[in-house]
Amino acid sequence: MDLIEKFISNAEEAAATVKIIRANANSLNDALIAATENELVLFAGPDDLDPELFSIFISNKNVITKPTKEQLSIISTGVTDAFCAVASTGSVCVSITKNLSSPVSMLTQKHIVVIDSRTIIPRPRDIFSENYLEGKGLKRSFSIITGPSATADMGPLVRGVHGPGKLHIIIIDSFDEMHVR
C-alpha cells in the first residue's frame, strides 16, 4: 500500500471522510462546493498550500474570509489547509499562526481540510524529523488532528464534542505516474 492509500484507509478508520482530486483550482472548487453544501463557510486562507488553488473557491458568495466575531462564533462549516498529513494514523496537521486556520478548525462543527498528497509522511514521529517536510514539522505551533472530536466520558463513544463532529479531508494529487489510480 502506498502512503496515500494508507492515509485514506486510516483517516476513514478514524471516522473522517476523504476525497482525492486533481491539483487545480477548478477541481478544488467543485470538491469544496460539494462538501460545504452551499452553506455559509468560513475560509481561513491557506497557510501552506498555493493560494492560487483556492482562487475560484474564494469568489463564491457563501465564502467568508474575514469573519466578524459573531460569524466566527456561529458559522458551522470551516475550510482550512494543512501543512502535512500522516499515513499511519490518518491525521492532518493544521498550523496555529496569524491566520485564522486554527479557530476555524476548532469552532465549527464541520471542518473541511485540504492537503497536498506530497506532504503525506509515514508516521506521526516523522513530523518532528528534519528528514521530512524540510523541517516544517518543527514549526512553532500546530495541531495534529485525527478524526472528529470525540468523547467516551458520557458512556458510549460520541462524536462531536467541543470541536467539529465531522472532518472531511480533500487530498489534492498531481496523479503523476507514481499514483495512477
Add this chain to the structure above:
Amino acid sequence: MENINDYILHPRQVADKSSKETLQKAIKLALDVETDALRLNTQTFNTNRYRAVKRLDDYEELKNRARLIKEKSIKNLIPLISKVTKAIEARGGKVFYAKTKEDATAYIKKICLSREAKLVVKSKSITSEEIGLNSDLEKAGIEVAETDLAEFILQVSKEQPSHNVAPAIHRSRESISELFKRNFKTEKKLDTGEELTEFARDILRQKFLKADIGISGANFVAAKEGSILLVESEGNIRLTTQLPAVHIAIAGIEKIIPSKKDFGVFIELLAASGTGQPLTSYTNIIEPPLDLPVLNLNGRNDGKREFHLVLIDNGRMQMRDDEELKEALYCIRCSACMNSCSNFQTVGGHAFGGECYTGGIGGAWTVATTGSLEKARFAELCTGCSRCIPNCPVLIDIPRLNTTIKNRLIKADGGASLQKLFFGNFSKLGKYSSIVPTLTNFIVSLSISKLLMEKIVGLDKRRPIPRFANKTLKRQYKLYRKSNSIQISDVFKKGLVLFADVFTNYNNPQVGMATVRVFDKLGIPIKLSKIIEDGRAAQSQGLIESARQSAIKLAGYLEEIIDSGKEIIVAEPSVLALFRYDYKKLINNDYLFSKLEKHTYDPIEYLNKLLNHSELDLTGKIEIKKLNSDKIFYHAHCQLKTIGAGNTALEFFNKLGFIVEISNVECCGMAGSFGYKKGYYDISKNIGNELIKQIKKVATRDSKKVILASGTSCREQLRDELEETIYHPIEYLEKILK
C-alpha cells in the same frame, strides 16, 4: 449494584486513606456502586491498548527510548528548568516556579485578579487537582468552568478523580443522566450519550465564548523551544488555550524533556498506551504566547496574548532524591497500569487511589505530593501481580514502588502486623506444619480455629486455608527415586534440577512429582533441589530486607547448579518470576541475574522449547482418546505472562492437537496471599468470579472440559467455586502421555 447518587458515603469522604478503616470503607463503596462501570470502561481501554501497541512495530524500542529520555530529563532537571524559562521568556511569556502548592495557587489567583477575570475555563489537569486550584479561585470569587466532560461531571458530583485519563470512569451513562437531571432544571432529554454530550457542550460553549482566562495542564514541555504538548479528544484544550487572551499552563517539573524532537518518541506511545488509539483526536504542539491574533469573542479588548507557565515542585524535587520512589517521576500519566490491573478494574481510584492520584502509580505520587506516607495506604491494593510492568511505556517497576511504600508503612506503623508476618513467613509455617500435617490441617479446619485465625492473623474465615500435604515433595521424591532409577537419553546428559519451592514442597507435592515423572518418562533426567527459602512471600508483604537476605542466599545456590551445566525447572510461576524478574533488584548482581534469567524455566515452557528445536518428539506419545475428548481451558498466571511465558502452555497443547481456550483476565484475583486476607477477600472473590463466569461459559458440547492453571493460588481461587479438578499443565500432560 446500588445507586451511586444515593449511596450513604460520598467518595470524597474516603479520599484520604490515612487510616485502614477508611481504606476498607472505600473498598466497600467501590464494590457497592462503582464496579460495573469501572470494569467495563477499564477493560475497554485495556483491550484497545493491546490492539494499539500491536500496531506499533517498534513498540519495545520506543519504550526503551522513552525511558532513556525521561531518565536523562530527571537527571538534568535543574538545567532544563532554566532552559525552558529562558525560551519562554525570550518570546514574552512568563515562567513561575512554585515550590509549594500554595505558591502556585497564589500566583494563579494573582494573575486572575489583576486581569479582573470573572470566569476561567479549564481543561483537564490532574496537577491542578493536586494543588487544589479550583477551591482557591472560587474563594476569590472567580468562577471556574471545568470543560473536559469527565471533569465537568465531577464538578457537578463534587467527586475526586477515579482515574488519570478518564477521571469519571467510575460512572455509568445512567448514573450521569440521573445526576444531571437532579442538578440541572431542564426540559431537555438526557438519556443517551449524545443528549448528555450536547447538553454539556452547549453549556460549556457559552463559557468558552465568555471566558477571561484559560488554564490548561501539559503532557510534555520541551525545554529548548519552550514548546508544550497537549493531548486530548474533545477539543476543549484547543479552545481553552486559544480563545482567551490569557493562557496559564500548569505543569509538574517532571514534564520537562529536552527538545521538541523528543515529542516524536512519545506521541504514538502515549496515545496507544492511554486510550488505545493510534493518536487521540488532537495532539496540540504550541509555543505560547501564540501568534494567533486575540479574538476577543468574550467582548473584552485584550490587546495581546499573554502566557504563564506555572512549574510545580510540591515535593517533586524531594522525590527526585528518593532513590526508590524517584522512578515514579518518569510517569507520563497514560493510565495503562490502572487499566491492566485486576484490582483497579474492580475498585477504581476511589478505593485504589487517594485525593488526587490513583492506581499502582498513585501511591508514590501521593507520598511525594502530600508529604504523607499514610495517605498512600491504598498501595496495599497492589498485589504485585506485575501485569502493569510490560504495559508501562516508560518501564516503571510499579509493584516495586508499592513494595517500598508497604515496607515504609510497616516501619511507620511500628512493625509488621501479624497478618503480614504470617504470610511473609509462610515457609516456616510449612516446615513446622509438615511435621504433623494431618494435625495442622485438622486444627485449621475447625471453625473455632478459623475464627481465631481471622481475629488474630486476619485470615478471612470464608476462605479455605491451603492444606499441607501429608508427605512433602522432598519426601515423596526420595521414596520415588528409591524404586525408579533415571533412564537417561543421550541428548539430555546434563539434566535438569526441579526447584523445590515452598508451595510445591509443602502444599502441592503432586505438581512436583508430576514434573519429575513426566521428565523421567521423556528420558530427561531431573533431580530435586534443596529446600531453600526464596523470598517471594516476604517481598509480597513488603518485608524487603528479609526477602533480600533469602534471595542472595538462594541465588548463590542456583548459580552452582547453573554452573554445573544444568537448567532449572520451576513449577510455581510466582517463584519463576521472582528468579527472572524480581531478583534483578533483590540480589543486585547483574551477571548472576542474567544467568538466572537464561537458565530457569516453567516445565511446559522448557518442553515447548525442546519441541520448537526438534529436540523432542511427542508423535504417538499422546493418548488419542484424550485428544478426541478433552477441551482445555487455560488460565495463565499473571506473573508468568509478565515474564513472557504466559502463552507457552497454549502453544504447547495446540501443537499436540488440543483445542485450548485461554482466560481473558489479567490476574485471577487471588494473587498469592491477597485473597486470603480479611479486608481484601471481597475484591478477590469479585475478580475470581469474572474468571469463573468465563470458564462456565466454555462451550463443550460433546467434549470434556479440562481446566488448567499454573499458579497455586490461581488453582485455590478456582477450587473455591468449581467442582472440577483444576490441574497444573504439567499434571495434565502426565495424564495424556502414554
